[in-house]
Amino acid sequence: NAGVTQTPKFQVLKTGQSMTLQCAQDMNHEYMSWYRQDPGMGLRLIHYSVGAGITDQGEVPNGYNVSRSTTEDFPLRLLSAAPSQTSVYFCAISDTKGDQPQHFGDGTRLSIL
């Protein structure tokens, strides 16, 4: 039982490139979310999903896209990477809508040059 798996663990991109951060869970939780972590700022919500086929914006959605075609997967897409998107990205899950995140992945460290 892996819980929440994020890939890749590290990535370096050039400005303007696009990429997809993967998040997969094996706990059958309905609620999935993406956060970014920046020094001194805690975690900020990017996008979230309350179930397959349903997504919504969080606090800092600009420059990111998500989709939720299955319960297990919730990929985060950077459309055109910018240096301001250099951050650590975390995927989180919970089994109750509106409840706090219960399990986090180990993160993807992304650098945009």
Added chain:
Amino acid sequence: AQSVAQPEDQVNVAEGNPLTVKCTYSVSGNPYLFWYVQYPNRGLQFLLKYITGDNLVKGSYGFEAEFNKSQTSFHLKKPSALVSDSALYFCAVRDDAGNMLTFGGGTRLMVKP
């Protein structure tokens, strides 16, 4: 808008001594309060939460937190610190309307032998 303040970037304690990590919050309505811990290169782990009831909440790994409505605080405590408690601690809040979780900037706890 809701907010969380963790006034200390770092807290240093000696092993065996009691520890306190401070958190104050601002939210409309009744607060839902949470503490998470993050070890190096890992995602956040849920420690405890306050929704209603007893002002003293007990959580994982011997941690507890005290809710003080008049001081709008939710300080994390442990009677006897361990070196293995050294990590980054985050306080978070949301209102009872189910709005997004807001995280504090984090406090690094260093427990020295």
